[in-house]
Amino acid sequence: MSVDTLIERVQKTSQIEQRLIDNLLDTSPQFKEALATLLRESKHHQKLSQYWQAAIDVALVASHASNVTAYPHTNSFEWTISALTAPELLAELAPTDPLAGARLRGMKVKQELLYSDGQPLRSEEVAQLLGISRQAVDKRRSKGQLLAVLLGKRGYFYPLWQFKDGGVLPGLDSVLTVLAKFDAWTQLMFIKTGDLRLNNLTPLECLVAGNIDAVVTAAACYGEPNPA
Structure with missing residues (x-):
């Protein structure tokens, strides 16, 4: 997906979808402008551009597929993994990455192992x-x-x-x-x-x-x- 297409998709998101994407990507409150700037600036750096395009694309899919409506006061790794492992999102991701769910659940397990007894x-x-x-x-x-x-x-x-x-x-x-x-x-x-x-x-x-x-x-x- 091209940078311009991604920017166009971001611009069309609703307010609720914006909040979800903002949490998933840990962006600023003015995330539309921030993401557009980020994508344009990374356009000249292939690896960085590919990373952000993939991250934003997944967040956009999540905003449409997930029914998550509760947002943390501060961005949380645990909340993010819960959102990304929602059945609706995994159904969307499965055709392109059948192991997406397993990888995300593995990340959640690691988070619990490392943080369950306090901040490492x-x-x-x-x-x-x-x-x-x-x-x-x-x-x-x-x-x-x-x-x-x-x-x-x-x-x-x-x-x-x-x-x-x-x-x-x-x-x-x-x-x-x-x-x-x-x-x-x-x-x-x-x-x-x-x-x-x-x-x-x-x-x-x-x-x-x-x-x-x-x-x-x-x-x-x-x-x-x-x-x-």
């Missing part, structure tokens, strides 16, 4: 909390003593639950050592998901209770069939 910490905040340097934080992460997920250019984010009383949750390093063959998101999934080997408690609940050996054993079996 950046490297600088972890350094301040533990009383060590930023470089020491990075070293602990690379050695599997701290768990962090990489969110693109935003850098590493450290789930809040792994810190306790100004230190690190006891036993976490032992568990991460056993899980070293898995990526950070998979490690996080293990720690926050109930396990049959732990009587359906999560490894995090068991670590907090001091049952470190049981969690290490469960971690060593992770990825294998659960016991009957």
Whole structure:
């Protein structure tokens, strides 16, 4: 779809549709003018232009397909994913991307894993909390003593639950050592998901209770069939 066609579609949207697109794209209140300017300026940068054209096109589809009428006071990742996973929108997106729904639901799962226990910490905040340097934080992460997920250019984010009383949750390093063959998101999934080997408690609940050996054993079996 051409830039001019997109601008024309944006100009024709109703006020309710404008609000939805504004939330999905996190634009300014004067979003029609802002989007038109954005598209025209990005016209000379192919990758940027393609990205914004795709984002705006999806938002336009959402504005027509979704029945979402409740808007957050501040833009919310959770609200955005809920809007984008509305059945009406997925029905529109499915012909061009059959896996769109799965990808969006996967994003929602990751958001819940990372934020359900509180705002995750950046490297600088972890350094301040533990009383060590930023470089020491990075070293602990690379050695599997701290768990962090990489969110693109935003850098590493450290789930809040792994810190306790100004230190690190006891036993976490032992568990991460056993899980070293898995990526950070998979490690996080293990720690926050109930396990049959732990009587359906999560490894995090068991670590907090001091049952470190049981969690290490469960971690060593992770990825294998659960016991009957």
